[in-house]
Amino acid sequence: MKTITLPDGREITYELTRKRVRNINFRAKENGVVAVSANSRVSVREIEEFLIQRAEFFFKAFERLKKRAEESGLSETIAPNAQSVRWLGQDFPVRVIPNSRECAVIDENEVRVFTRRGDEAEYVTALIKTARERRFRALCGELDSEVRGELEKRGFSPPPTVITIKDMKSRWGSCSYTRGHISLNIRLAAYPRSTVLSVLWHEYAHYWHHDHSERFYAFLLEMFPEYRKWNNLLKNNF
Ligand SMILES: [Zn+2]
Known part of the structure; x- marks a missing residue:
């Protein structure tokens, strides 16, 4: 040569x-x-x-x-500015694959972004954000069935509940027990699955105990014995 x-x-x-x-x-x-x-x-x-x-x-x-x-997807890059994505307690590296699909997918061990605009950090971040929210919503649906199933198994009948995902500045979740409405903070998506579950149990427990009394915690720990272990990961994060 x-x-x-x-x-x-x-x-x-x-x-x-x-x-x-x-x-x-x-x-x-x-x-x-x-x-x-x-x-x-x-x-x-x-x-x-x-x-x-x-x-x-x-x-x-x-x-x-x-x-x-x-x-043809032969030339791939690691996103220049998106570094890694925190998802359910783990850091996922971001791989940008030149492709016209314009979407992101959270895989088992990495986030794959299919885009022709891989050099635009803000755009890549927006694609990842959308994918993460979508996945988190699906996860919350799964966890909701888990909680309701457990409650029903134990003879409780939880009221019909709408779960909303929100970006909240000062709380991980909330429960409007009169309206049958539970909100979960999108920021929970960074924590382990069981931590998200602990917040959902906490909010469901408010249907029976509106305050944070001893009876509330007794009920919560009865339902989800690992509550403290997982929920403690959230302390001092706001
Ligand atoms: Zn509470």
């Missing part, structure tokens, strides 16, 4: 193969190298002049190849 430098400083790398071809054949390759085949009568100087004259053509071809490689 040989590299020639153009007057403007750009470089072209080529790989010459001598072949019984008519004159010169060339092909821009995905790795940014021009494959040249020429017969033995064509001098290196002629070949290099030929490449310099057609430099623009090759640069454009390399661009096209690079774009095509990106579209």
Whole structure:
């Protein structure tokens, strides 16, 4: 392989193969190298002049190849500014995959962002935020069934309840027991699943005990014995 430098400083790398071809054949390759085949009568100087004259053509071809490689998902990057995402108590690395889907997916061990705008940190963050909220909403639905199932098993009948996900500044959850409405803080998505569950149990317990009395905690610990272990992770976080 040989590299020639153009007057403007750009470089072209080529790989010459001598072949019984008519004159010169060339092909821009995905790795940014021009494959040249020429017969033995064509001098290196002629070949290099030929490449310099057609430099623009090759640069454009390399661009096209690079774009095509990106579209097929071959070239991936770690998001420049999104670093990692905290999800259910773990840090998930963010992988940006050039693709026109424009969405993010929280996988088992990473967050995959499919976008053509991977270099726009704010945009990538917004895609991740949407995915995280969607997943958290689904998780809360799951946990809600778990709590209600347990309550019913023990002979309690919880009122019909609407769960709302909100970004709250000073509380992890709230319960309007008269309206059958429980709110959970989206910030809980950073904590382990059982911690989210502890908050949901806390709010459900308010249907039977409106204050934070001893009876309230006795009920709560009876229902979810690991309450303190998981809920304590939230102390001093506001
Ligand atoms: Zn409370």
